[in-house]
Amino acid sequence: MLKIRIEKKAGRIGILSLFLDDEHYKDLHTHIFGKNPNIPTYFKLEDLTAKLNEMEYQGALNYALRRLSLKSQSTFELRKCLNERLVSEEISAQIISKCVDLGYLNDNEWIAGFIQSQRSKNVSTRM
Numbered sequence: 058m059l060k061i062r063i064e065k066k067a068g069r070i071g072i073l074s075l076f077l078d079d080e081h082y083k084d085l086h087t088h089i090f091g092k093n094p095n096i097p098t099y100f101k102l103e104d105l106t107a108k109l110n111e112m113e114y115q116g117a118l119n120y121a122l123r124r125l126s127l128k129s130q131s132t133f134e135l136r137k138c139l140n141e142r143l144v145s146e147e148i149s150a151q152i153i154s155k156c157v158d159l160g161y162l163n164d165n166e167w168i169a170g171f172i173q174s175q176r177s178k179n180v181s182t183r184m
Contacts, residue, residue, distance in 0.1 A: 058100050072143070077102070083109070086142040089116035114151065117144045121152050122161065131167045132157075 059077050066072040066084060073085045073094070085094060090112060099105040117139055124130060124138060132153055139149040156162035 058098055059102065059105060061096055061098060061105075063094065063096070077105070084143055086144075088120055088142050089113060089144060091116070110145075110148065113144060114148050117142070117148055117152050118155065121156055125156065125161045129167055129170060130162070132162060132164050135162065 060079065062076040062079070063085075064074050064076070066074045071087045073087060073090070074081055075083045075085055075096070094112070096105075096112075097108065099108070120142065121135060121139065124135065130138075135156070136149055136153060139152060140146075144152070153162065
């Protein structure tokens with residue numbers, strides 16, 4: 058059975074360190090996994106990794122939808138926010154693909170809105 062221990066990372070707010078058998082395994086962000094993640098105990102590393110990926114996907118999807126409900130964002134901005142929250146590249150790609158499929162993320166509409174907002178600021182066309 059794997060011995061799992063979670064500690065706050067020294068000097069980093071919102072970052073937790075996950076230790077397996079007293080060796081550092083992975084850093085987790087509290088915006089994705091919560092402040093007290095409930096990680097079940099497994100006998101095999103593959104089972105634990107699958108569960109962590111599932112938890113990361115669900116937490117990252119909820120985080121992305123929360124962000125998109127507050128403010129329209131470009132794909133680049135959302136990917137950057139997910140990477141800052143320690144979400145893996147493959148899960149970030151899945152989240153962005155799902156948000157595009159659901160219609161919550163559209164770069165063309167975001168660019169049109171950005172241009173419109175800049176036009177409404179009454180600045181010169183050169184700006």
